Amino acid sequence: MSALRFTKDHEWIRQDGDTAVIGITDYAQSQLGDVVYVELPELGRRVEQGKEAAVVESAKAASEVYAPISGEVIAVNGAIVDDPAKVNADPMGEGWFLKLKLADARQLDALMDEAAYLKFVAEQG
């Protein structure tokens, strides 16, 4: 099965079986502005839910990207390292950050679905 979930920290996670792809949301990229640098974790690193998994820097400032759930990094998107503007252009597609092998898929259940996330963003003003 495949499911798209969101965090209150503006990451998205798309589950596909026991793996999941992670990125930042369109709202996040619009708030950051021009992305000029991305730092991705090494393959094989274990990331913990809610802890730093990657770094994204805009023209103004550096921000941490948190892991929506725990798991092992099995792929990273080198294309956004070479061309960080892809994160602005297509945050939910070509601008993905990394792929995890899930430690516990049940962690996904506590995250927001798209409707809940859009409502959450609207409430941010």
Add this chain to the structure above:
Amino acid sequence: MTLTSAIDDSARLRRTPLHALHVERGARMVGFAGYEMPVQYPSGIIAEHLHTRAQAGLFDVSHMGQVRIVGAAADLALEALVPGDLRALAPGRMRYTLLLGDSGGILDDLMVTRVAGGLALVVNAARKDADLAHLQQRLDRDVVVEPQFERALLALQGPAAAAVLSRFAPGVERMVFMSAAETTLAGKPCFVTRSGYTGEDGFEMSLAPEDAVAVAERLLAEPEVAPIGLGARDTLRLEAGLCLYGHDIDETTNPVEAGLFWTIGKRRREEGGFPGAATILAGLATGPNRRRVGIRPEGRAPAREGTAITDPAGSPIGRVTSGGFGPSVGGPIAMGYVGAATANEGTVLDLVVRDVPRPARIVPLPFVATRYYRG
């Protein structure tokens, strides 16, 4: 990820006369030096930066402090507080100088122009209240200090600035860098100087608050002109190697280590008579302990303000005071202070970003050649 929200307490922030114009044009407003200011418009910092270098950008810098010092001896009076040679300043000429504390630290950096009846000053927004108190307290009694904090200040910067502005005020294209004139723009009286904070040719225009919107709208209607926010203003000035007060210079830095010794006029070096003169001139003889330098990281990671600088063996040698991405450079750039022994161009060092040392090199400033109009 962590996102900083726009404005926490907008009720307590002041607004410039152009506030509604910024909002109408979709600016993201942020708090800066007590003002609600546009950090960027929808096109974004990089596009705004590149537009300014290619054509012309219009900046609202009305948050900066405009002050007049009125009196026949205004130049002599202000020389007691700054190291610039103001007596040598011809009518209609402008100079960059420094308000110095008694031990030679920098209280603010400012522009001084000789105008009819005295001097016109432009000081930093975050310092203007402190500067005004300092001037009122310390200046000789026979001059009058007149704050004009309500006045608007617009900057038009970029290679097309002169062509654009001359459509409204013919003759401004012949003004040289660091000169001033009284003129009329779109029917509004305007005090214009050929100066700026981007490294580009350009002008700054002081206007009555009620005239600012009309002038800004007329300039923005020209095809070469786009509105530019504080985000691009910062990347432009960093590429131009210009100091940002409170970051690259402050009360703990002196003009010699900051690379601003050139602001101390020859006569002033010989005569002294400015705050901290003994310390500064003595320090000049022995050389500063540290120096402000340009730094170019080898990789792509920006090194932000506060980043530790070490030598290749890992020993601390300094700290980054301004750093980020330079859109015209196409990569990260930084300024900072390092020990004088390690401040030579070409010196290899490490920038410790997120606990990882990353190689970088000392390079000459500016990062992008300046294009001031000198006639």
